[in-house]
Amino acid sequence: MFQKVLINDDHDAILSSITQILKSAGVNVIERAQYCDEAYLKLKKAQLETAEFDLLITDLSFKRDHRNANLENGEDLIQKVREDFPNMSIIVYSMKDQLQKVRLLVNQYGVNGYVCKDRNGSKELYEAIKSVALGQVFLSPQVDRALHPNANMEIDEFDIQLINLLSKGWSQDDISEDLKTKNISPNSLSTIEKRLNKLKVQFKANNTIHLVAITKDLGLI
Amino acid sequence: MFQKVLINDDHDAILSSITQILKSAGVNVIERAQYCDEAYLKLKKAQLETAEFDLLITDLSFKRDHRNANLENGEDLIQKVREDFPNMSIIVYSMKDQLQKVRLLVNQYGVNGYVCKDRNGSKELYEAIKSVALGQVFLSPQVDRALHPNANMEIDEFDIQLINLLSKGWSQDDISEDLKTKNISPNSLSTIEKRLNKLKVQFKANNTIHLVAITKDLGLI
DNA sequence: TCGGTGTTTACGGAATTCCGTAAGGAACAA
DNA sequence: TTGTTCCTTACGGAATTCCGTAAACACCGA
Numbered sequence: 001m002f003q004k005v006l007i008n009d010d011h012d013a014i015l016s017s018i019t020q021i022l023k024s025a026g027v028n029v030i031e032r033a034q035y036c037d038e039a040y041l042k043l044k045k046a047q048l049e050t051a052e053f054d055l056l057i058t059d060l061s062f063k064r065d066h067r068n069a070n071l072e073n074g075e076d077l078i079q080k081v082r083e084d085f086p087n088m089s090i091i092v093y094s095m096k097d098q099l100q101k102v103r104l105l106v107n108q109y110g111v112n113g114y115v116c117k118d119r120n121g122s123k124e125l126y127e128a129i130k131s132v133a134l135g136q137v138f139l140s141p142q143v144d145r146a147l148h149p150n151a152n153m154e155i156d157e158f159d160i161q162l163i164n165l166l167s168k169g170w171s172q173d174d175i176s177e178d179l180k181t182k183n184i185s186p187n188s189l190s191t192i193e194k195r196l197n198k199l200k201v202q203f204k205a206n207n208t209i210h211l212v213a214i215t216k217d218l219g220l221i
Numbered sequence: 222m223f224q225k226v227l228i229n230d231d232h233d234a235i236l237s238s239i240t241q242i243l244k245s246a247g248v249n250v251i252e253r254a255q256y257c258d259e260a261y262l263k264l265k266k267a268q269l270e271t272a273e274f275d276l277l278i279t280d281l282s283f284k285r286d287h288r289n290a291n292l293e294n295g296e297d298l299i300q301k302v303r304e305d306f307p308n309m310s311i312i313v314y315s316m317k318d319q320l321q322k323v324r325l326l327v328n329q330y331g332v333n334g335y336v337c338k339d340r341n342g343s344k345e346l347y348e349a350i351k352s353v354a355l356g357q358v359f360l361s362p363q364v365d366r367a368l369h370p371n372a373n374m375e376i377d378e379f380d381i382q383l384i385n386l387l388s389k390g391w392s393q394d395d396i397s398e399d400l401k402t403k404n405i406s407p408n409s410l411s412t413i414e415k416r417l418n419k420l421k422v423q424f425k426a427n428n429t430i431h432l433v434a435i436t437k438d439l440g441l442i
Numbered sequence: 443t444c445g446g447t448g449t450t451t452a453c454g455g456a457a458t459t460c461c462g463t464a465a466g467g468a469a470c471a472a
Numbered sequence: 473t474t475g476t477t478c479c480t481t482a483c484g485g486a487a488t489t490c491c492g493t494a495a496a497c498a499c500c501g502a
Binding site: 168 | 231232233234235237238239241255284286318338339340341342343344387388389390391392426427428429430431433434437438
Binding site for chain 2: 479480481482483488
């Protein structure tokens with residue numbers, strides 16, 4: 001079992017809950033953070049004192065407050081942690097259940113577990129901690145199929161970026177021009193329209209506004 | 222202090238946390254629900270047994286799952302509870318911190334407290350329970366100004382509904398026609414355009430897509 | 443090399459949205 | 473009553489998006 005664990009979540013209620021779970025799993029040293037910057041500093045400090053953490057449990061979404069944050073969300077933190085502590089285990093404990101996001105975290109950042117904060121979140125987190133301690137990867141059942149890309153729709157980075165820019169107020173023409181200046185292909189207005197049409201069919205969207213709203217709900221952007 | 226309290230939240234971790242808080246506030250009888258329908262049934266059952274609850278603490282957002290829900294979210298539940306149990310105290314304990322939503326809940330549904338699940342959510346919930354027990358209305362500091370409408374932008378229910386329908390894929394013309402059949406005024410395409418223009422200025426949106434994306438991020442829709 | 447397939451690009455007309463101008467009407471104070 | 477203000481409605485041209493057709497091009501297996 002893990003010896004020293006850092007938990008990072010902005011809700012005090014969740015921190016208490018995770019602490020309970022860790023204790024019942026047999027973890028002795030538990031530290032808490034409520035900001036990603038704070039979490040990172042604690043990890044660094046432990047490293048200097050050669051008493052490193054061996055597990056990080058973190059949320060993804062953090063509410064901003066008056067402080068200005070360097071690492072704004074869990075994804076930023078995970079990216080940084082993976083650079084500096086490649087051997088540390090990471091479990092994500094989040095409300096998000098978007099396959100896209102899970103896949104990114106597991107495949108790109110190599111997180112070891114992904115648990116959905118949910119009706120049974122506590123129980124699943126307990127299982128995740130035990131599994132990850134044994135060197136396995138744990139995914140909540142709801143997002144398990146994230147890593148089995150078979151049954152999944154084909155939408156690539158270009159599509160995501162497209163919708164993302166639209167949601168930021170860019171016109172289709174803006175996007176086309178921008179891609180041309182950056183020499184990124186495809187970049188024609190025509191292709192952008194075609195891609196959007198494909199996406200509208202896939203997501204059963206009546207128009208572009210609808211498409212953006214749907215994908216926002218899905219957490220794709 | 223309250224005698225019998227029902228808590229309703231879909232996260233088991235949060236339920237445990239609230240239970241702890243209630244115990245430390247001196248509440249003896251605590252029941253839990255993880256679905257709005259379940260909560261409503263428990264309230265009704267208690268009424269039949271003439272052992273009514275005197276406080277309901279509920280979340281607003283509930284994840285759907287395989288069950289089909291009658292009451293889909295906390296707002297539905299509160300509306301129903303206010304009809305059937307006009308004297309019951311209600312505290313909302315939610316992630317949402319949108320003034321619009323808070324104002325609606327307090328003014329229209331007469332909820333007695335609104336606590337933001339937050340870095341200090343547990344502490345505030347404890348205070349809220351004590352205040353509401355004394356007959357006061359408690360609002361988290363973050364949303365306190367919701368009831369002081371002075372510094373707030375003027376967006377009415379019509380505006381919200383407008384953006385909401387747009388996000389569901391309706392065209393401006395669709396909306397106009399629908400309003401006409403329902404004899405709701407204003408309903409002209411022209412006014413819809415004008416309202417949208419005003420909103421775009423207010424939210425610094427470049428176009429309608431942008432507007433929908435922004436208001437979705439703000440939780441207005 | 444030759445089709446077949448799929449993607450990118452171009453183009454044009456239809457539909458919709460955008461945006462300014464202006465008239466009609468209700469509320470209100472002088 | 474009159475004038476002011478605010479909201480609603482109407483209209484028209486410009487801009488943008490929507491949608492179908494079709495050509496250009498790359499990739500790949502036969």
